[in-house]
Amino acid sequence: MLDATSSYKPMDSRIPVADRTGHRIVPETTRRTDRFPGTRYGNRPTMKDVAARAGVGLKTVSRVVNGEPGVTPETERRVQEAIEALGFRRNDSARVLRKGRTASIGLVLEDLADPFYGPLSRAVEEVARAHGALLINGSSAEDADREQELVLALCARRVDGLVVIPAGDDHRYLEPEIKAGVATVFVDRPAGHIDADVVVSDNFGGARDGVRHLIAHGHRRIGFIGDMPRIHTAAERLRGYRTAMEDAGIPVADAWMSLGVTDPGRVRRAAREMLSGPEPVTAIFTGNNRVTVTVIRVLAEHARPVALVGFDDIELADLLQPGVTVVAQDAAALGRTAAERLFRQLDGTLVAPERIELPTRLITRGSGELPPAD
Amino acid sequence: MLDATSSYKPMDSRIPVADRTGHRIVPETTRRTDRFPGTRYGNRPTMKDVAARAGVGLKTVSRVVNGEPGVTPETERRVQEAIEALGFRRNDSARVLRKGRTASIGLVLEDLADPFYGPLSRAVEEVARAHGALLINGSSAEDADREQELVLALCARRVDGLVVIPAGDDHRYLEPEIKAGVATVFVDRPAGHIDADVVVSDNFGGARDGVRHLIAHGHRRIGFIGDMPRIHTAAERLRGYRTAMEDAGIPVADAWMSLGVTDPGRVRRAAREMLSGPEPVTAIFTGNNRVTVTVIRVLAEHARPVALVGFDDIELADLLQPGVTVVAQDAAALGRTAAERLFRQLDGTLVAPERIELPTRLITRGSGELPPAD
DNA sequence: CCCGACGCTGACAACGTTGTCCAGGCTCTA
């Protein structure tokens, strides 16, 4: 058999990120496999084919397809017939090329599988749908290069707008795009070195209130386990923790704070360390949903009861013993607000970039109200 | 100010679904708002601009942008410089038009916010990324028309392939697309009236085993709460339940089965009814994660202990009292398998459509092992 | 009966990119 392994050969839409400007476009390997030039996979019928079959002009088909006025019912019928017979479907690429708008927006987030981002992207999709746009999304996996790669690939697709949950902290690479008219809104975390719309939760205030809640219930040795401080939300929540402690006149021991990647292994170790030693913490404030879940597991096997307040709500939190007290942010509202702002940018009804902060809500369920046990 | 409310005017990519063939394309309202014909939002630089600025030919720019050989380092430098100076970004629409492949695949699922679909779409995205393709996705909200609308919009975008979690049960509308070369894989549920690749979990076997587990622990009055039986997975799981009961020689009372939408209200009522009356169930098998969560809430306020086995794993299930026994399916594996098959279709290494069934796994945690309490 | 208006249709260019093909200049060898 000759050349049986013809392989999927997409146009390489990935733009390798090499230099700081983000404009280096040369792939490392040169592809010489284009063996079948011009051989498109299926030969789809075009408007020309439809026109020929219906015995009308090209433009008339276009008019029918787009519901433009000025076509006799009889002619329209013939065209519709031809369309159905041939299985014609308009090629939006050509359309976009001609019209300039793609009716699609891009969403770049950290991880589609994270329960926090599900409702968020759902909300973005709803708004997009209401505006007749499709949603293209990608996960950055918390990697700045990958974020840039994705964003630029989306720009190459000429999405009308972008909703970005930043992984990196420098978004100057987006300047030419924004100047070129790509609407852009950052969510959950602010953009870096660039003036753009931002929609975030009140991470600082939420964390502060959560820690205050623990202090109000008599705790003084309170631990904090959070994400890497280079992530803005993590830094803000840490600041909230510190502020609450300071306000209460409680000096914070280094051993009470643990910042880093939030994989279960590290978090588990961090929690155990805080809970042992000469001055164990009597309460823990956790910096996000993943951390909270892991810490709950650690506490479940811990002898003494330990108070817990977590940032982000988690499902079934109310059914655990004790119920988990959390600082909840409204993921759907974040997504909705961002997307609506995006479309207002596209409307032209928006002028100056703005920073919108959504409030958080303390939900008490028991774990945060445990008294200190020493 | 004149005409301040210029509005976002995407090309209307939605294809209204009106007749059964799915080819009716005329929108109901005719749009006459195209006030600024040809006014594209930002005037992005094109290869022509780059070429002019660099003092080279058009094709030379194309070569540089695509890393094709045959350009002097010096020339390449000049071109790169022009690219950066102008903020040029290749227009993929034009590229697609020329090349025929879009390097993007579509994913149509039910609800992005459902924790079951997060890992699934994440897995699809990973595979797509590995093949250099982007992921476009949309939620059908369990509505057949909306599914069709989405799928056809994606086809108009000329996605290379489709991963579909069917909401409807008739997919003949996809025939012309598939014939035209759009790779297609159905996941989680089989396609209707069409011969295509399908990747599903062993819903029947999983449910049967889960119910058997309850029977093995002494239960005879076992309730089943599931989704609408027109959803294939729901029907299969119900069949598993029935088979297990039959095999054990237990006659099933109608009052023990409740099928319908899985909103908390209905499920709560259904559970309460089963638990009251003259012959209350001593165990419940729940048909999916949403149902399980709701039933857990009901059982938490119920006097007698009731055994529970749920389809789909849920987070923190191990930390509840008692831990929740579940029949787990591997959402990520479903997505990965489907996506890989999709790209093998695109490779051409795949010939006949196939049905792949992934096993489920019974995870015992306590709730399924409670003895019947009467 | 003629003329203008209007409704319907189609020819054509343009959108930005890539594949083909050819020209010109260079190097290398005989």
Added chain:
DNA sequence: TAGAGCCTGGACAACGTTGTCAGCGTCGGG
């Protein structure tokens, strides 16, 4: 030094669609 061959660069058409504009027929009014 001439010819062959290679390397580099550019002109041009094509992808499928939509906007523009002009042509044709019909209809009503003067």
